[in-house]
Amino acid sequence: xxxxxxxxxxxxxxxxxxxxxxxxxxxxxxxxxxxxxxxxxxxxxxxxxxxxxxxxxxxxxxxxxxxxxxxxxxxxxxxxxxxxxxxxxxxxxxxxxxxxxxxxxxxxxxxxxxxxxxxxxxxxxxxxxxxxxxxxxxxxxxxxxxxxxxxxxxx
Numbered sequence: 001x002x003x004x005x006x007x008x009x010x011x012x013x014x015x016x017x018x019x020x021x022x023x024x025x026x027x028x029x030x031x032x033x034x035x036x037x038x039x040x041x042x043x044x045x046x047x048x049x050x051x052x053x054x055x056x057x058x059x060x061x062x063x064x065x066x067x068x069x070x071x072x073x074x075x076x077x078x079x080x081x082x083x084x085x086x087x088x089x090x091x092x093x094x095x096x097x098x099x100x101x102x103x104x105x106x107x108x109x110x111x112x113x114x115x116x117x118x119x120x121x122x123x124x125x126x127x128x129x130x131x132x133x134x135x136x137x138x139x140x141x142x143x144x145x146x147x148x149x150x151x152x153x154x155x
Contacts, residue, residue: 031066036066039127040069048071053075053078054070055070055081056068056082059083063090065086068083082123084124085119085121087117097121100120
């Protein structure tokens with residue numbers, strides 16, 4: 001009986017205090033699978049038109065892969081390279097060609113290459129949705145000039 005009373009008390013007190021936790025919940029924008037797929041497909045079309053054979057990876061704001069696509073004649077290394085570029089651009093909120101140039105010019109930034117998952121090569125681009133850095137698109141080919149509705153590539 002005491003266990004049931006204790007459990008009931010805990011449940012009631014939890015129900016009373018839960019609304020105060022709601023004020024601490026974050027509301028963040030993220031990329032849908034549909035939009036991630038559209039971004040990847042547009043990147044492939046733009047690169048194909050320029051005779052680039054690429055792999056493209058789109059990651060969400062946490063760096064988790066949403067979509068990876070590899071064109072038929074893209075090298076096997078391009079899949080991992082595009083994932084690493086996406087992670088690098090997301091983490092730094094900077095196009096990876098700028099991160100690479102900064103690391104080359106600044107001795108203190110040269111150790112960035114030692115961070116697991118970083119790749120200091122051009123082609124990774126962060127995407128902003130509204131004013132929040134949300135997700136990013138990594139291209140093995142350099143800047144395909146993609147624009148989809150309200151999603152804009154930062155550069």
